[in-house]
Amino acid sequence: MKWIINNRVNAIYVIIAAFLLLLPFVYESRNMLILLTQIFVFAILAMSYDLLLGFTGIVSFGHAMFFGIGAYSIGIFMKRFEPTMLHFLYAVLATILITAIVSFIVGLLTLRLKSHFYAMLTMALAGLFLVLAEKWRTLTFGNDGFTFRVPEVFIDRTNFYIICLLSMIAVFMILKRFTNSPLGRVLQAIRENEQRTESLGYQVLHYKIAASVVAGVLAGIAGIFYAMSLRYVNTSVFTMDITLDALLMTIIGGVGTLVGAIIGAGLIEFAHDGLTELAKEHWIFERWIIFFGIIYILVVIFFPLGIVGTLKKFTWKRRKQESAKNKENLAG
Amino acid sequence: MSELLKLNQIETHIGQYHILQGVSVEVKKGEVTVLLGRNGAGKTTTLRTIMGLNPASKGSIVYKGEAIQSLPTYTIAKKGIGYVPEDQGIFAGLTVEENMKVAIQKENEETHKRLDYILTLFPDLKKFWKKPGGLLSGGQKQMLSIARAYVNENELLLIDEPSKGLAPIVVEKVMESIMQMKEQTTIVLVEQNFYMASTIGDCFYIIDDGRSVSNGLMKQLKEDEEMKRKYLGIA
Secondary structure, eight states: OHHHHHOHHHHHHHHHHHHHHHHHHHOOOHHHHHHHHHHHHHHHHHHHHHHHHHHHOOOOSOTHHHHHHHHHHHHHHHHHSOOOHHHHHHHHHHHHHHHHHHHHHHHHHHTTSOHHHHHHHHHHHHHHHHHHHHHOHHHHOGGGOEEOOOOHHHHSHHHHHHHHHHHHHHHHHHHHHHHHSHHHHHHHHHHHOHHHHHTTTOOHHHHHHHHHHHHHHHHHHHHHHHHHHHTEEOGGGGSHHHHHHHHHHHHHHOTTOSHHHHHHHHHHHHHHHHHHHHTTTOGGGGGHHHHHHHHHHHHHHHOTTHHHHHHHHHHHHHHHHHHHHHHHHHHO | OOEEEEEEEEEEEETTEEEEEEEEEEEETTOEEEEEOOTTSSHHHHHHHHHTSSOOSEEEEEETTEEOTTSOHHHHHHTTEEEEOTTOOOOTTSBHHHHHHHHOSSOSHHHHHHHHHHHHHOHHHHHTTTSBGGGSOHHHHHHHHHHHHHSSOOSEEEEEOTTTTOOHHHHHHHHHHHHHHTTTSEEEEEOSOHHHHHHHOSEEEEEETTEEEEEEEHHHHHHOHHHIIIIIOOO
């Protein structure tokens, strides 16, 4: 409680979380519930991406690979076995194991490379998973994908909404703690200057792999919730669009802030939903991806720090001006 | 005094360029060895080669009796060599406190004592303890950079142009602090400011066109006008 009272920002977070927790009980809109659930799921994905991009300085074009592994793990478990909580837990465990192993191996093989080579290689590896999902039809049903049932507790949309919200809050808190830990500080040092960090005695590769594994596992968990929200999975979960969405959400919200990733996810999902609705009014809105492209270009030009980054900058400037004014007053 | 570091005919390539073409330096324990030379002579590359940031392609580097020329940078750092780069290399997004905490390799009572000592040496760092490193002035960044290398019990400090771009009054401060550190550790200093170099240094090596061309005691160099004119451009 002291932690909340002492920090205004934390108090705001708690109020927003409480509001979102109560929302389904006071506002009955199925569409809004589904949309917010999607936002929570993509916020987990975007936060995991922020750990790579914003805190470690790694640009990955293959993040969808882990998202897809999570989505297919839950889909396959729920399709092949009875949709019980036990099988759900097995699917979560399988996702954690597979994403951890894959991200570890991918990291070990590629993170020695310079950033752009790493980005290209991760894109190629994600492509490999996409092809695998397309061709291994006996398991994945190829491009068509498959539907599946979910455990009873997840059938109710309100329950599922609350589970996704709580998961998002948990991921936020874990990552906040992680990035403020000594390990997190080293990751930020790597982002700022890799060579300098190495000359302080850190084996940079090990730290980058650790970040890659944590980000991969969390992206896999986002994939689980995504597939469960649709109760359907197909190869689209491995496509570049998913990675680009995560990148866009992180950049629009503000890299290296975590909360920016959540805001970015909210904005993109709301914009996506709004533009799709507007398609009924005018055909131009059917091509909503064009608008996303324009938003992206404008943000990169005018708000390179993203929403949260820009707000932080303005707050800092204001404080600086206030302190200069106070000094002047004292002197004068 | 015993020998701490020895560079024997070191050659270093950066890409297609042959930067160091035969640098030999001996650093004695407890001394300040200054590398002098014109811009582009290879002084910074010599320090980076010792740290493994630009690995040597030929020759040997022996530190405390062990060849370190083929070791990775982090291992060299863990052996007790601290590096203060030319561009300060502080982490602008981390606070002064975080910059220091990242630098500490093993947190124990000794490092806490050293940290206290550092904060008396550089009181500005204490003042801006919770501020991001990027907001510090050039001099404060330099102090932070030196403090980071000094917080661990490093036996050898490599300091690259600590006076570069600083106001004369700040240079004096940095110089004073290095003089104090000299009491406790061995230093290899790259410095263009001859006044600073000759005040702090015990012995010197002149690097010219990637080769070590001359060496000796600093007091000899102070009196050798011909050598100063020839290699350092000091009239």
